[in-house]
Amino acid sequence: MKIDLSKVNRAIEGAFKATVEQYAENCTEAIDAEIWRWDGITLRKSGEVATSPRTIRDTDELRDSQEVSFPDANTAIVEYTAEHAANVHEGIDSNGNPTPARPWLEHAAANTDFQGIMTTELRKRLKS
Numbered sequence: 001m002k003i004d005l006s007k008v009n010r011a012i013e014g015a016f017k018a019t020v021e022q023y024a025e026n027c028t029e030a031i032d033a034e035i036w037r038w039d040g041i042t043l044r045k046s047g048e049v050a051t052s053p054r055t056i057r058d059t060d061e062l063r064d065s066q067e068v069s070f071p072d073a074n075t076a077i078v079e080y081t082a083e084h085a086a087n088v089h090e091g092i093d094s095n096g097n098p099t100p101a102r103p104w105l106e107h108a109a110a111n112t113d114f115q116g117i118m119t120t121e122l123r124k125r126l127k128s
Contacts, residue, residue, distance in 0.1 A: 015121035020076040030104035
């Protein structure tokens with residue numbers, strides 16, 4: 001039996017990218033989801049009045065600031081470049097006061113079947 005290691009490596013790289021891209025999509029879904037509880041009422045920059053439960057979209061600046069990169073075959077970075085991303089995630093307002101944290105990255109990770117996605121994607125790629 002002859003094994004084409006370059007095909008195996010390409011399949012692994014492709015499956016890894018697909019898995020990370022699914023996680024990134026799940027991050028976007030977490031930002032869009034009305035799951036973030038907060039008893040306060042907020043007038044958003046968009047003019048919308050936000051109550052609880054709420055999304056964390058507002059003007060979509062946070063949502064649209066997602067960047068996914070693959071510096072090498074074994075590394076993926078999913079990051080948010082909006083200035084307020086860390087504050088929203090960790091629960092700090094623009095004045096440094098505590099607010100409810102909205103940890104969408106952890107929420108998405110808890111709702112992403114990394115092993116299942118990787119397995120399915122790898123099988124697809126090794127069949128072709």
